[in-house]
Amino acid sequence: MRVAIVHRVDRVEEDNLGELRELCRTAGYEVVYELKQVRPPHPEYHIGPGKVEELKKAIEMLGIERAVFENELKPVQEYNLAKELKIPILTRTKLILEIFSLHASSLEAKLQIKLAELKYELSRAKEKVRLAKKGEQPGFHGLGAYEADVYYDEIHRRIVSIARKLESLKKHMDLIRLERRKRGLPLISLAGYTNAGKSTLFNALAKENVPVDSRLFTTLTPTTRVVRLAGKPVFLSDTVGFIKNLPTLLVEAFYATLREIALSDLILLVADASDPVDKLREKIETSLQTLYNIGAHEVPILLILNKADLIDRDEIELKIEELDPDLPHVIISAKYGWGLGELQQKASELLRGFIRVETRLPYTDETVKMLDEIFKNSRVNLLNYEDKFIRLQAEMPIQLAEKIRRKFNSECFKVIR
Ligand SMILES: Nc1nc2c(ncn2[C@@H]2O[C@H](COP(=O)(O)OP(=O)(O)OP(=O)(O)O)[C@@H](O)[C@H]2O)c(=O)[nH]1
Ligand SMILES: [Mg+2]
CATH class of the missing domain: 3.30.70 (Alpha-Beta Plaits)
Structure with a gap:
């Protein structure tokens, strides 16, 4: 499917089209047109009416089937854009939800995502139905037949039912918690930006075979194994990755999964050292912020600078000096198994318990x-x-x-x- 991507930014803000392009690729879309505009949000279209015209022409000429906005849109803006452009409009939140739903393999992950989707829909339901009554639009299709309250109630009912199912499904975590309590072993969590190489490292340490992929959000369901770090047995968990502006709804839906990170005895914060230093800094900051938000700020952190095979060691050292992180760190290549001995040594020193x-x-x-x-x-x-x-x-x-x-x-x- 051919798509256009759009980001409206404020004057000093940098655009995030690069990451949006990666997200689109992950969702299976082909990005054939990019649009950036510096301006305050337009009340009707979010972008300016002139840019809407430009986009319309591009859609006709290039056969574009969807437009993906980095910005969050109000229902009325989405409605107006769909009406003008005559194609469905997606936002970053919707796109990430779509990717999560493509990648969800376990029932638990599927339900968590469904819950996030429904909550997103709920916040916009009444306004969407009201707008849909004005005429048929892509993305508003069929909603015109509803009364706003009925539609709202129906979504609400489904939310309650899914939340109940999820409650009875927290088995994975409960089992691990029980096993941990029985054996008294510490828990180490792999955390970090999506695509940093967490699962690759997990596989290397646990001699496992969880899926690894260059697309984003490959891992959604956590996996935990007992591994030996410098001889000490520990539980090691691989889990969902972070991303800038992770929609709050998803943080909420995955709270149970993410919360487990906060209960760990050590966090291995994996970063892609081959990223340019500004990107690297931003991703580490996003990860630290996310850890803070889920209440993990008191857990010791070891920063893992991964993908050292793609870049000179000296260059990584320079980046570290520039970043000046307050965290102990180690340089590795999870793919080639470099530096794993040092990683184990440092992790084992940081482990209390x-x-x-x-x-x-x-x-x-x-x-x-x-x-x-x-x-x-x-x-x-x-x-x-x-x-x-x-x-x-x-x-x-x-x-x-x-x-x-x-x-x-x-x-x-x-x-x-
Ligand atoms: N060159 C190189 N590539 C790596 C290394 N570690 C991981 N990769 C690649 O980076 C990509 C992402 O790896 P994953 O292990 O799936 O990353 P992740 O952090 O688990 O990603 P998500 O689960 O999607 O959040 C894959 O294409 C891996 O092959 C490394 O040390 N060197
Ligand atoms: Mg993974």
Whole structure:
């Protein structure tokens, strides 16, 4: 489908057509016309009437089937544009919703998106029905038959029903939470701008095979695995990416998913180091802001500068100096597995929740069982089978250490700094 993209900006504002083009490509659209205008929003069309004329000509000449606006449009502006241009009008929010719905594989993600779509529709329902009664328009099709209140109520009813279904579907997260509580292992979340390489890194660390793609928002449903970071077992989660101006509706719909990031013990904030420094800064800032918004500001962050294979290391160092982030960082290539050792080392240093213990265990059946649990849930640094006991040095979750101390009531149990 051939589309035109449009961004109206204020005087000092930069346009965001590059990212909008990427979003269109992700949705399967071919961008054949771009329009930028510097002006305050026009009440009727958002862009100026002169630009509407220009757009109309381009639509006829180039066979354009949709116009995508970076700006949020009022229902009346969308109505007027559809009437003049005779093609459906999309906004960035709608486009992102469309992409999310294309990529949603799990029932939970599908419902979350449906919920966001319905909420978006609800906020515009009454005005849209009122406008639709004036005549048939692309995008307003069929709405004229509705009474505004009936349409509004119907959407509202569907929202309530989906919210209820979602409530009973929080299984993935609940199971993980339970398993985590049982094993006492910390949670590390991969976060960052969409397309930064989070899933590629997840696959490298977890020896997994979650989908990776150069288009945006490939991951919508979180995946969690137990992996070893520098020998320490942790839960690692790959989840949905961030984007500038992520529609609030989507943040709300994905709140349960995003919230899990806020409950992590460490965040690996992945960024694409091959981006020009201004883009890189903007994406890191957007990511930090999003983390702040979901309440994750107290979780320690390790900045991962990924895609180091695409750019000189010196150049990355220069960028870091220019960015001067307050965060510890590490340079890697997830695709080629470069720097993963250093990443594990640094991540493991930032992880709270593990303590080093030294103890002696008696030769009993109980110990055999316990050793199994110790191997599963800690990093064993030394295990010596001596004459009367087994000497153990390990780094383990506090919970497990506490269990050992209680079980063997060991006087020789020592926590080492
Ligand atoms: N050259 C290079 N490409 C990479 C590297 N890591 C990831 N990529 C590519 O970047 C693109 C995005 O990778 P993903 O792992 O899907 O990124 P993501 O952050 O999970 O993206 P979303 O799930 O869509 O938010 C893919 O085309 C990857 O092959 C890297 O280290 N070097
Ligand atoms: Mg991904």
